[in-house]
Amino acid sequence: MPKISNKGQQMPESPIRKLVPYAEIAKKKGHKVYHLNIGQPDIKTPDVALQAIKNTDIKVLEYSHSAGFDSYRTKLALSYQKIGLPINKEDIIVTTGGSEALLFAMGSTMDQGDEIIIPEPFYANYNGFATASGIKVIPVISGIESGFALPPISDFEKLITPKTKAILICNPGNPTGYLYSETEIQQLAALVKKHDLFLIADEVYREFVYDEGAKHYSVMDVPGIEENAIMIDSVSKRYSMCGARIGCIVSKNGAVMATAMKFAQARLSPPTYEQIASEAALDTPQSYFDEVIDEYRDRRDTLITEMNKIPGVKIATPKGAFYCIAQLPVKDADDFAQWLLESYDFNGETVMVAPAAGFYSTPGMGKNEVRIAYVLKKEDIVKSAQILGEALKVYQG
Missing domain, CATH: 3.90.1150.10 (Aspartate Aminotransferase, domain 1)
Structure with missing residues (x-):
């Protein structure tokens, strides 16, 4: 057999x-x-997204550009700019869900046997993505006693080896719901800058912040780590569109994005109808x-x-x-x-x-x-x- x-x-x-x-x-x-x-x-799901699909009159269901619709990336960049993130269309590649964005990020930054440090507990599929990419997860443990706050930076630093290529966080966190503070994000930024690592941030739950005065801090808004920062995003939870399977990888690092584009070209293109719905969803009222x-x-x-x-x-x-x-x-x-x-x-x-x-x-x-x-x-x-x-x-x- x-x-x-x-x-x-x-x-x-x-x-x-x-x-x-x-x-x-x-x-x-x-x-x-x-x-x-x-x-x-x-x-x-917002009506504006569902209606966009119903009202589409497509005669030939064609491939889209491997990076996604130009109109969608332009509109998505504007939506990021409205919340203060300095992101342009060229910094975005549309992916088949946030999952593919993570695979593109790992494939673009790490080789077989390389290591990625992740605070645990973490989204279970990170283990699967790492296995599929041939890389090793190095966990740094956070605990329920602290509400799963970021472990001390010294705990990260002692795990860094010549094989370490990136730190991955989910903010706010799945499965913990922890929201990283500005201080914690700045600490991580300083660490990746010091050791020349990538900081990959899964920010698909950005809007879901609950406590008075609490705010989400994006890695894309930290000065000085433009070459280190990679953001993962998705429409799944933001618009209750899990089945659409549309996400994106975002970075100001041109080499990363050029490499990610090779992976995007290999899978041809993200799905068409779902991009139409996702682009329309950007008009969802506050x-x-x-x-x-x-x-x-x-x-x-x-x-x-x-x-x-x-x-x-x-x-x-x-x-x-x-x-x-x-x-x-x-x-x-x-x-x-x-x-x-x-x-x-x-x-x-x-x-x-x-x-x-x-x-x-x-x-x-x-x-x-x-x-x-x-x-x-x-x-x-x-x-x-x-x-x-x-x-x-x-x-x-």
């Missing part, structure tokens, strides 16, 4: 999706499953975002209140995005999450969570943690927390 590649064998399973078969079994039993496992917003932020803030506050009622649960209050990490009074969150779907229901209902071990690369970390996505309406969040509380009583017993 032909042999599967070592890379394929090393490719990690998604902690977000690997329990889907058990959720399907639970649903076949007639159980209602509350999905806290995946960041799929239930917020309505009132849409104001309502969305208010809704997520209420959901966050509801979740934290309800989870704090459960004995033995520790939870860090997120400042942005729509995720949080909860530490549960269990030894194995993977087993508990599977048991919830396979063997438990509370009045015909159960919940699906994402075991957090898959958001770490350090073996043994996150074994008693889960990631919760608060993308459900508030009454469902209350019910989900109630089910978790009752389930923990039975599971511990």
Whole structure:
């Protein structure tokens, strides 16, 4: 029998999706499953984006430019400039989701065996992207006690080797919801400047900032690191358009962008209809975002209140995005999450969570943690927390 590649064998399973078969079994039993496992917003996609597709009269569905529509990149650059980011059309390549942008960033800056430092826990697919790119993730651990704040810069510096090529952050963070302060971003900027590294920032949750006076600080707005900074962006969460699969890689570094363009040309072009929708989405009124932020803030506050009622649960209050990490009074969150779907229901209902071990690369970390996505309406969040509380009583017993 032909042999599967070592890379394929090393490719990690998604902690977000690997329990889907058990959720399907639970649903076949007639159980209602509350999905806290995946960041799929239930917020309505802006009408302006949907109407743009409906009103399109295309006779031939052609390739677009490998960098994406010129009109979209021009309009996207203007939208960045409106929020103070010095980004021009030439600094942008449109990608098939933020995922492809990350692959382009890694492929353009790192070779086989190179290293990338990432604060953990981190978005689980970073492990997959690194495996696919042949690079090694070097984790620097942040903890629930600090709310998953940036670890001390000295922790980063002692991990830097001749193989180190970049530091990757997600701001605000998935899965933690942590929002990096201006001071923390400046510290990272100084570090990459000192060691001549790239600073890759996944900023797809930029708008989702909740606390009074809190602000998102972009790596694209830090003077002096124009050659170091690479921004990853996406329409998925901003406009509740996860299925559109449109993102972009952004950098002022001409060599990086010229290299990324080679990868873009190799995959030909980003999808056409989705670019049409994404370009139209840039006309979404501010009132849409104001309502969305208010809704997520209420959901966050509801979740934290309800989870704090459960004995033995520790939870860090997120400042942005729509995720949080909860530490549960269990030894194995993977087993508990599977048991919830396979063997438990509370009045015909159960919940699906994402075991957090898959958001770490350090073996043994996150074994008693889960990631919760608060993308459900508030009454469902209350019910989900109630089910978790009752389930923990039975599971511990």
